[in-house]
Amino acid sequence: MSVMKTLIRYSLDLVLGSGKAMRIRTSQFVLAALLMLASIGVLFFMKSVGIGGMGDVRLWAACSTAGLMIVYALIRSGYSLRWADPSLAFVQMLFAIACNAAAFALAGDGRGVTLPLLAVILMFGMFGLSIQQVITVAVYGLMLFAEAILFSLLRETERTTYYLYGAYYFMVVIVLASSTFLTWRLCEMREHMRHQKLQLTQALEKIQQTANYDELTGAANRRHMLQLIQYESQRSDRSANPLLVAMLDIDYFKRINDTYGHQAGDVALQKFTKTVQEKIRVTDTLARWGGEEFLILLTETELDVGLICLERVRAAVAADVVKFAGSWISLTVSIGVTRYQPGEAFEKTLTRADEALYAAKAQGRNQIVCLQQSADTVDSMPDISKVKAG
Numbered sequence: 001m002s003v004m005k006t007l008i009r010y011s012l013d014l015v016l017g018s019g020k021a022m023r024i025r026t027s028q029f030v031l032a033a034l035l036m037l038a039s040i041g042v043l044f045f046m047k048s049v050g051i052g053g054m055g056d057v058r059l060w061a062a063c064s065t066a067g068l069m070i071v072y073a074l075i076r077s078g079y080s081l082r083w084a085d086p087s088l089a090f091v092q093m094l095f096a097i098a099c100n101a102a103a104f105a106l107a108g109d110g111r112g113v114t115l116p117l118l119a120v121i122l123m124f125g126m127f128g129l130s131i132q133q134v135i136t137v138a139v140y141g142l143m144l145f146a147e148a149i150l151f152s153l154l155r156e157t158e159r160t161t162y163y164l165y166g167a168y169y170f171m172v173v174i175v176l177a178s179s180t181f182l183t184w185r186l187c188e189m190r191e192h193m194r195h196q197k198l199q200l201t202q203a204l205e206k207i208q209q210t211a212n213y214d215e216l217t218g219a220a221n222r223r224h225m226l227q228l229i230q231y232e233s234q235r236s237d238r239s240a241n242p243l244l245v246a247m248l249d250i251d252y253f254k255r256i257n258d259t260y261g262h263q264a265g266d267v268a269l270q271k272f273t274k275t276v277q278e279k280i281r282v283t284d285t286l287a288r289w290g291g292e293e294f295l296i297l298l299t300e301t302e303l304d305v306g307l308i309c310l311e312r313v314r315a316a317v318a319a320d321v322v323k324f325a326g327s328w329i330s331l332t333v334s335i336g337v338t339r340y341q342p343g344e345a346f347e348k349t350l351t352r353a354d355e356a357l358y359a360a361k362a363q364g365r366n367q368i369v370c371l372q373q374s375a376d377t378v379d380s381m382p383d384i385s386k387v388k389a390g
């Protein structure tokens, strides 16, 4: 049974291709080919039962089949991939309409059966063709059927058949006009849906941005940072990789607001964020923790390396100036850093970072203080190492 299944799967892969896109193209082709083969069968049947006035059906069938084989070879070999429409839907439609018009001319008294097929062929184009292509198909169809009808009329002598051919042509016009109108409506609906999808994607991106990032500075917000902290602390527990947390607070920020105004303070916060982000690694995250307080999460970072990075941040902020309304504003930052101890509640890590920051402020600001263990767990003597005096 499984051998049978494998054999069927292998045969299908061979005939239809294994990739999803190729499968869609070849399956569409198979559907169109089945329609063509059914038409060939019907014409041979009519010929065999002696319906009058039928032309050379065999030549027509040979040309139609050869055309089908060429289309299949182009799609299945992947050659059609170099064109804008690899499924060759437009080309297949033009070819099918030509075969249909030729069948109309050849079918003699049985020509009536070919017209419903024209409607089916046009249905194939409704979902994929552009409106320009459909108009081209309609004009092309009108021309080919006019020729087919003229060709048939040349062999007619009775006057009443002129009216009958007039009625046939009228039906061809109706079928082509209706399919063009319906395809135009479908194109409009597709365009509308594409536009709505784009708007939804943009709205979703905006919501995600607002949910995770601070509007003023573009740094991660507290909520997003808490999620990252949970993820990274669990990872650190498992891998034993060091995880550092640094709390940053801009020094005397109130003075900036008071001296230059709140807007200047906002610009300073934006500039500060940019400067810090330029100095940390892409794998580290800067978040606005609140007001003028920020947090940096340094993943897989040993303390000595982290201190070098933070010193880079401190120095860059101190060297920077914020230009606002003709004023040059200088900033400094105090930083408290600590290492996450595997298994501990992260609140404890944050408290330690806060204690280190407090110490940095108390010791004169514009400096980094590292606190490796909490003040209340080590004989009430915090292991505070001052890294850089301001």
Ligand SMILES: Nc1nc2c(ncn2[C@@H]2O[C@H](COP(=O)(O)OP(=O)(O)OP(=O)(O)O)[C@@H](O)[C@H]2O)c(=O)[nH]1
Pocket: 216, 249, 250, 251, 252, 253, 254, 255, 257, 261, 262, 263, 264, 265, 266, 269, 290, 291, 292, 361, 365
């Ligand atoms: N412009 C602006 N100011 C803010 C924002 N958030 C907080 N602040 C201000 O930041 C200032 C923080 O002041 P403080 O907490 O007294 O601290 P500080 O002046 O920085 O002094 P130290 O931290 O002790 O060095 C307050 O004036 C807040 O109004 C903001 O989004 N924009």
